[in-house]
Amino acid sequence: MPTKILDLPDTSYVLPGNRACAGCGIGIALRQITAALDGKMVMTVPASCLTVLGGMYPIASVSVPWLNVAFPSTAAAASGLAAGLRATGREGEMTVLAMAGDGGTGDIGIQALSGAAERNDDFIYLCYDNEAYMNTGTQRSGSTPAGARTTTTWAGKRENPKDLPRIMEAHGIPYVASTSAAFPTDVYDKVAKARDIHGLRYIHMNTPCPSGWSFDPKDTVAIGKLAVDSGLVVLYEVVDGVFRLTSRSASLAKAGGRLKPVAGYVATQGRFRGMSDEAIASVQAWVDTRWAGYLARDAAEHCSSQTTAS
Ligand SMILES: Cc1ncc(C[n+]2csc(CCOP(=O)(O)OP(=O)(O)O)c2C)c(N)n1
Ligand code: SF4
Numbered sequence: 001m002p003t004k005i006l007d008l009p010d011t012s013y014v015l016p017g018n019r020a021c022a023g024c025g026i027g028i029a030l031r032q033i034t035a036a037l038d039g040k041m042v043m044t045v046p047a048s049c050l051t052v053l054g055g056m057y058p059i060a061s062v063s064v065p066w067l068n069v070a071f072p073s074t075a076a077a078a079s080g081l082a083a084g085l086r087a088t089g090r091e092g093e094m095t096v097l098a099m100a101g102d103g104g105t106g107d108i109g110i111q112a113l114s115g116a117a118e119r120n121d122d123f124i125y126l127c128y129d130n131e132a133y134m135n136t137g138t139q140r141s142g143s144t145p146a147g148a149r150t151t152t153t154w155a156g157k158r159e160n161p162k163d164l165p166r167i168m169e170a171h172g173i174p175y176v177a178s179t180s181a182a183f184p185t186d187v188y189d190k191v192a193k194a195r196d197i198h199g200l201r202y203i204h205m206n207t208p209c210p211s212g213w214s215f216d217p218k219d220t221v222a223i224g225k226l227a228v229d230s231g232l233v234v235l236y237e238v239v240d241g242v243f244r245l246t247s248r249s250a251s252l253a254k255a256g257g258r259l260k261p262v263a264g265y266v267a268t269q270g271r272f273r274g275m276s277d278e279a280i281a282s283v284q285a286w287v288d289t290r291w292a293g294y295l296a297r298d299a300a301e302h303c304s305s306q307t308t309a310s
């Protein structure tokens with residue numbers, strides 16, 4: 001059964017106060033991520049907004065072990081930690097969590113991550129996707145959506161984002177999930193599930209960023225939810241190759257699969273200012289095709305696996 005919001009643990013490994021911007025989606029989610037691992041963990045983190053949020057001893061904002069590593073080596077460092085725990089017979093004592101941004105994952109860190117996935121190394125890799133290189137002032141990444149203005153795409157990015165969870169699934173790893181910081185119980189449940197699986201577990205987390213996306217910090221959760229309701233972000237998991245929609249995306253599918261229009265989502269954020277009707281229609285077509293694929297996959301794999309089980 002999915003965890004209910006009031007059943008989330010009160011224990012917090014994220015301490016009061018940090019240097020992230022007001023309303024940052026990373027801080028909301030990190031609380032659930034560390035709680036789902038009961039704080040029994042060691043993290044590897046590259047240069048990013050997450051490093052800034054974590055801070056440095058003695059004013060760190062988290063109370064779990066955390067290694068700041070060079071930009072491309074988040075997964076390589078996690079592979080080393082997992083090997084070290086195994087060599088000393090301590091692999092059951094804690095979870096290795098590699099956590100990096102979209103730039104540090106899909107662009108700069110992808111070779112170490114792909115190698116670790118091919119070897120099925122024993123750690124969780126969580127990519128928080130704020131859809132650009134935010135820590136250095138909002139440059140475009142492979143995850144930036146089409147139409148978004150960044151300091152390197154002044155007229156709006158032309159390409160749709162790369163599908164990182166699908167790339168990771170192609171490695172044949174035991175667990176792949178897509179979640180959103182706007183759905184704390186979905187984040188918590190997916191990290192808790194990944195904790196009990198061995199091998200490389202990949203979780204992709206959409207993470208609204210008020211500063212880089214240009215919206216009011218009070219709207220972080222509303223915008224994250226709207227991304228799901230508009231189909232730009234889809235909540236799902238793939239366990240041993242079997243796909244299923246989860247949380248709000250599963251509810252949308254159950255209610256007939258109708259999504260809100262992309263134009264409504266685009267209107268909520270300054271990064272999309274001036275986006276043409278043609279560009280919005282192109283993103284809408286991309287969303288519709290992807291959503292139809294997810295619905296078909298959910299029906300074929302999840303629903304049929306339930307029928308087989310019953
Ligand atoms: C090898 C290397 N290249 C570039 C940088 C500069 N740099 C630091 S943080 C950052 C942005 C990271 O973007 P992302 O991984 O998406 O995380 P975010 O900042 O968005 O949280 C960059 C380019 C660096 N520290 N090291
Ligand atoms: S720039 Fe965005 S991701 Fe980075 S700390 Fe600020 S709100 Fe968070």
Ligand SMILES: [Mg+2]
Pocket residue numbers: 101102103128129130131132133134141
């Ligand atoms: Mg980023």
